[in-house]
Amino acid sequence: MIKTEPQLTDFDPTRTCATYDELRGAWELNRDMAEMPLHVLRRGDYLDRFGADERGSVCEPAAQYAWRRNAAVAMDHCADLINLRVDNIFRAPPVRQYQHSPFGEFLGRFLSDVDGGGTGMDDLMRRALRMHYINGVDLVVDKSAAPAGAEPATLAQERQMGLLPCVHLFSALERLDWAVDHAGRYVWARYALGGVPAADETAGPGDVRRYLTVMADQWRLYEVDAEGPTRLWNGPIALGLCPVVSFYYKTASASEYPKVPLSLLSRIAPIARYLLNLVSQIQIDVYRNIGFLVATGVSPDQVPSEITPMGCWTLPEGAQLKDVAGDVNHIRIKIELAQMLMEAILRIGKLTGSTGDLQSRASSGTQVAVERTDLDNEMQATACQAEQVEREIVRLAVSRHQGRLVAHDEIGYSVQYNKKFVLTSVADLVAQARQFVSMGIHQQVPTLLKVQLRKILDALTKDDDADYRTALNEIESAAFAGI
Numbered sequence: 001m002i003k004t005e006p007q008l009t010d011f012d013p014t015r016t017c018a019t020y021d022e023l024r025g026a027w028e029l030n031r032d033m034a035e036m037p038l039h040v041l042r043r044g045d046y047l048d049r050f051g052a053d054e055r056g057s058v059c060e061p062a063a064q065y066a067w068r069r070n071a072a073v074a075m076d077h078c079a080d081l082i083n084l085r086v087d088n089i090f091r092a093p094p095v096r097q098y099q100h101s102p103f104g105e106f107l108g109r110f111l112s113d114v115d116g117g118g119t120g121m122d123d124l125m126r127r128a129l130r131m132h133y134i135n136g137v138d139l140v141v142d143k144s145a146a147p148a149g150a151e152p153a154t155l156a157q158e159r160q161m162g163l164l165p166c167v168h169l170f171s172a173l174e175r176l177d178w179a180v181d182h183a184g185r186y187v188w189a190r191y192a193l194g195g196v197p198a199a200d201e202t203a204g205p206g207d208v209r210r211y212l213t214v215m216a217d218q219w220r221l222y223e224v225d226a227e228g229p230t231r232l233w234n235g236p237i238a239l240g241l242c243p244v245v246s247f248y249y250k251t252a253s254a255s256e257y258p259k260v261p262l263s264l265l266s267r268i269a270p271i272a273r274y275l276l277n278l279v280s281q282i283q284i285d286v287y288r289n290i291g292f293l294v295a296t297g298v299s300p301d302q303v304p305s306e307i308t309p310m311g312c313w314t315l316p317e318g319a320q321l322k323d324v325a326g327d328v329n330h331i332r333i334k335i336e337l338a339q340m341l342m343e344a345i346l347r348i349g350k351l352t353g354s355t356g357d358l359q360s361r362a363s364s365g366t367q368v369a370v371e372r373t374d375l376d377n378e379m380q381a382t383a384c385q386a387e388q389v390e391r392e393i394v395r396l397a398v399s400r401h402q403g404r405l406v407a408h409d410e411i412g413y414s415v416q417y418n419k420k421f422v423l424t425s426v427a428d429l430v431a432q433a434r435q436f437v438s439m440g441i442h443q444q445v446p447t448l449l450k451v452q453l454r455k456i457l458d459a460l461t462k463d464d465d466a467d468y469r470t471a472l473n474e475i476e477s478a479a480f481a482g483i
Contacts, residue, residue, distance in 0.1 A: 006231035013211035013222035017177040027135050027172050033269040034134045036074040044069040046273050068280045076272035081349040082133045090126050092418040092463050101412035103398050116166035135172040136248035136261025141396035165397040180259045186242035188215040216241050239405045245392045268345050275341045285331045296320045350375040383417040390415050422459045429456045446480050
């Protein structure tokens, strides 16, 4: 039975565990490097001041630091590494099968409104996948709140009110404290839900914040108000397990970091931060070595206060005008270091080989030579992981709706994510097929040529395009005689 009247408690749900406090900075770095909002860039959160020591004293003038903040640019590939993976896995929508499920009607409603706000499963999982690469994501299968004044006492009353399970997404930064058993399964976890939204635009911003704890047998909802005591609501969970599904890129292996996600950016984000500062140094060096003129043999009042392009001015006889520029070898060295850091980011992100191979093209700048095998294998594993995550979400949703733990086999639900990824340009695929045909053995191994042609087809079109199936049938029936 869900209690609508809150209890008062002295427990502080805002407190965080030692592991959270230790890793919070790294998680914030991953988040900011993945998105790099302009206000974070301009504020200089990751831009070090020259000459700063541990006591906070600095040598760099405030005006120069302000200029560097305003000129700061993020040149790393963090966002590109994530977008490439997400866009390829969701290149085609997931295919779901549940037409023979005894819970088919419920599943149809749930999949079209997974979070209680009208979000479909595709959109929710696409968002979860982005979070998976940044800092990992916990998907909590909760129950929708009853309307004000309603107090459902049974499952039947909940269903009569149309209350469906809903899914919350929490990053590592929103998981304040947790405990796991010997197998790494949650015993309990507490998450920050954020502030309570104002009921009307005329109402001022409130200071009320909510926190949710889920356990194997109950849930607890805390409401913290700066001007009053902490209120607590609680209710039962009849599953015998914590209704949380974790979707992590990797998990820390150290025993002192239980259930700690590792990000795609765990090794990359510190490099990106260093690159941000290095590029800022290069900007200063470049501007110190250009645009400075010295006039000799002339009085100051004879030198124009402003020099503009296409302008013309004269000097008295014997006067000289010279450029002032220092040695630029240190700038070249820094640029080479920046290029090495960029290549390291691409290599760790599996967009180049172990030697950081890059192909330069005048038409499109630097084109990344994709090591298809490693990246393809990684994304295939991630697609399979997404299938397992979605199936477990569905299982927990059905179980919470039924009030008992339901097995996967009883539900009869399956899902398949796209595993045909386009990581090589059409031109390169055509060149590979042409080179293979030039070897003169394609008639002896026609299946291999068909594999190459299918890759070209996948790069040109999608499975759900009208002509895809026709083209695929033509490839399968081709004889390749006489070519």
